[in-house]
Amino acid sequence: MGGRCQTHTCILTGGGPPVIDQPLPPRPYAIAHRGASAYAPDNTLAAFRKAAELGADMWEVDIRMTADGAVVAFHDPVLGDGRAVANVTLAELRKAQPDCPLLTDVLALAAESGAGIYADIKDINASLSTLDWLKTHKIDLAILGAFDTDVTDLLRHAGCPYPIAALVPLGADPHGHAPCADVIHLCWERMERPQDTLIESFFRRAFADGQRVVLWHEEDPVRMAAIRTRPVTGICSDMPELVNPFRPPATWPVEVVCHRGANKIAPENTLPAVECALAAGFSHAEVDLHLTTDGEIVVIHDPTLDRTTSGTGPVPAMTLAELRALDAGGWFDPFFAGTRIPTLQEVLAVALKHDGQLYLELKSAPPAPVWDQVTEAGLQERVFFWSFNRNFLRNLRSLAPTARIMARRQDYPDLQAAIDDYGADLIEFLPGDDPLEVATLRGGRMRSMVAYMEKTPDIFDRIIAMRPDMVNLDDPFAFRRHLAACDVS
Known part of the structure; x- marks a missing residue:
């Protein structure tokens, strides 16, 4: 039985006969x-x-x-x-x-x-x-x-x-x-x-x-x-x-990007969401960047405060101090009441703490001050960028030729056009896109990523079959469970 004294019994499951010198689990x-x-x-x-x-x-x-x-x-x-x-x-x-x-x-x-x-x-x-x-x-x-x-x-x-x-x-x-x-x-x-x-x-x-x-x-x-x-x-x-962070299969060393952080566990675009994503061993946390009226770069998705904070009105019209006075967590769960809108510098610090990477989406935040903060943190090789504002991306390429920039395949008539616009380093596909286009990038300088914001098992299977270099997911933990149950060979 489980209780022992001067024996070598150490069972790890109940209800059965004693097991002598039970081996350790394969991982803690x-x-x-x-x-x-x-x-x-x-x-x-x-x-x-x-x-x-x-x-x-x-x-x-x-x-x-x-x-x-x-x-x-x-x-x-x-x-x-x-x-x-x-x-x-x-x-x-x-x-x-x-x-x-x-x-x-x-x-x-x-x-x-x-x-x-x-x-x-x-x-x-x-x-x-x-x-x-x-x-x-x-x-x-x-x-x-x-x-x-x-x-x-x-x-x-x-x-x-x-x-x-x-x-x-x-x-x-x-x-x-x-x-x-x-x-x-x-x-x-x-x-x-x-x-x-x-x-x-x-x-x-x-x-x-x-x-x-x-x-x-x-x-x-x-x-x-x-x-x-x-x-x-x-x-x-x-x-x-x-305790046991995500490790991709040896046959498919996929990197997992967590959309707005681990947004099913903690409020999107907050430090707890970013930390959870990176602590779990996923490669990247994706966050959205706005510029305050006093020139600070903050992390929040919407152009207005109404959905994810206790405030109202446009984000860029507020000072950092005004934004810091708002509750950015109570809308998600009372447990997170009092969580504040983070700055980019705070998110960069979390990435450094966990040796993680970031996907930075430029909303109203222009590229120059963002790049300056990334450079100051020494994370140039561990960050990639995207924006709906293509001028931002062209400007970023001009001021930082080595910056890693993404293009979305869906925004261009063909794959080559997506690559050529501003010299993208990464192409984002959707699960319904041509898998042959994903395959053409495999093993080259250009990387591929498939973005998917739901958790339907059949779509996960389709993404696994496409074998992109990266996946951008709204529910990375659901994907992790699905992947663990698959024979990825």
Whole structure:
């Protein structure tokens, strides 16, 4: 069974016979910390749905019990008014926190989504009920953990068929904290360089004791790059897309452009949308650029403020300070209320942070100041441009001969005309365009891209058959799931 002491048992699925020396998963499990809590309120169904959308393998759920015996997903021991969760009824809890779900509702969603559960049991009284609910919902992939060793001991003595994790606080000996646990869960995210603790001798000792390792919640791309290659079972993150970023098939090294960022996860053309797209391993985020009345370059699609902000009127008639006073996220989801319209400089900084690339569409922003900022950031080779205003593109080519500029095939009578107008480096096609034209560009200086703003599987199949160098998508995560299910040979 899952609970072990002085054995080498470490099973990773429940309900079956013990498995001795279970090999590590081929890549660390992406464990969504309280759901995708960077993009929705933690421990809510909304956060867990977004975790599923982002491809999380498991959801970390904080579990407590109310005074009337309801098992709920809730992190803190007390409500905002100081009342203990254990001392209020479910009705009272939901009056204070309307979106607090029952554990059974979370598990039903997990079963539907095919996600595993990482149960962080905060209240010992919820321990056995959690175990029963996991069995009831037939959750195969699960780990049950706690900081409280009384909880892990109770689960072990109850014959828990799932692995039991000891959550190790900063300063505790990871090997001595709970020696009978199957999993050592290091909660060391507050260290400056926790990745430096993951040395060979630590893993040798853990594996010799029959234990596996799960890591703290990590949102820094540099630290994540260091820890995802270590022999760990899973990594927690508020941004589960960061754990195992997209890697295209070796037979088709396609680059994925995210239209207005990850606009199904976060508000379009905002820093959270751009960061989500690049954290997920997609090659580019596409953003739209306008010029303010005081000469600042800002990121927003529409020429007016009405659709995606709390303001009204034309964007170019506003100063940066006036735009910064607006809410650019509440229209999308109350969670993002207070999100601001970003500047180009801020978006360039996110691209640098994630070693990502950008597609910059010039709306009212003229090419010269945009190119200056791109050059100052050192991103000339990692950005390409387009605009409905062809004069902007011709001017850009004149002032920056090495700038990478796109042309749309649909705007020209033939492919050669699209290439010749301003010396394009990239041609954008549509899924219904002639695949032979796409093929003529393959392997040459000119690159091809297919743009598609829906998520119909048959159209995804058509795009895959066309084999462009790049795809520009409104729902890159749907494409990622579809591509993973395909035989791309």
